[in-house]
Amino acid sequence: MESVHVWGILITSFCTALGALPVLLIRNLSHKGKDSLLAFTAGIMVAASTYGLIPSALKLSNLYVLVIGILIGTFVLLLLEIVVPHHDLDNTSQQAGSASILLFLVAMSLHNIPEGLSVGMSYASEYKDLGPIVSFAIGLQNVPEGFLVALFLMLQQVRRWKTLLYASLTGLIEFIASLAGVYFGGSFEGVIPYGLAFSAGAMLFIVYKELIPESHGDGNERASTLAFIIGFLTMIVLTSILR
Template identity: 55%
Template structure:
């Protein structure tokens, strides 16, 4: 019990660790660096989806759960994109317009953290020594850090101050603690759903990569450095997967 709580907490809070970097930004990022960061994060997410989440789902459930989970993830994100309205939030007595794309990214990251948390909890429950759980928690935590920075950066681009952006980004990962404990306690019921959850997470990530991150990173004339950054992001995540 202690292991799963500590592992889930550290994995979840790595989102906040990544978001912490925005507190040290002086002003805003240039278009070039923003596009390169978006592409780098897209590369990390692509490698995590294709080389970690989907293979794990295939190993634990086979082709049908992967296809079903991917489809549900994409349909869910598509529905969210259509349903999320353009919102005005009252902030410091000013109406600040929140881009629905940023809201979509925040919601997508939060959603795909749920099955990731479940996978951490189930991994701890299935492993007698806890080594498998530690490995999965560490791998997911490494992936969560750039996601937290990305979410915080999106919020900062919407004129939300650094501290609020940091807090909101951290909260998107905190849901992994709850879902991790749920997965641990309900393993006998949740185990067969894990491949669906992993594939759902992969589908949500792939939707965001192709629909939002790549187009956004190619919108200001920095296509070539963004492409290099995307490839570096893939290689970075591949190296982490191999090391873990």
């Protein structure tokens, strides 16, 4: 495996821990600030899906594969939400115990597995420019995702250094999955577009089911809408510049 692949995968996974760092500095986060961050995250994830993952999946396959992959990603996240007890960010600080925290971390880790496989398989693809594009798209959305993981844990009264550790562990899962994707991607190259579409479907599910409703629940719709658009444009601009 080429060293550039290892570094690209490592940086992508490290973005989760990078996103968790600002939580160490937060003392009091207002409803408006939280809603804006959630909406900004939603914008990045939508752009990563529609401007990065979906076009890449279409480039490697066809519309049928894209639809199947997105639906599988959606239904897996739907099933996971049914199986794993769901808690809103504002209502868990005194209710959720260690079991709920563990389930939350398992859910995020499972979400990172197909993302990691997509990154690794993209680097293993015969399309040399695909790996960096997919790696950047997923890495950028890993930053706000890491922030949300750390924010959730902080609201559970978890110590700040542990929030950083646990958020980093979810990124480690993605790193391991990426390495697996590199090694098996050459043998199962046909799986790559399914993995890309799977990640897109999972992201879109999280955005529509969790982030957008949560960011519009406290009367901050205008600020959240603006933050969503800024996040969306930020992802598109950065992806275009670094292509």
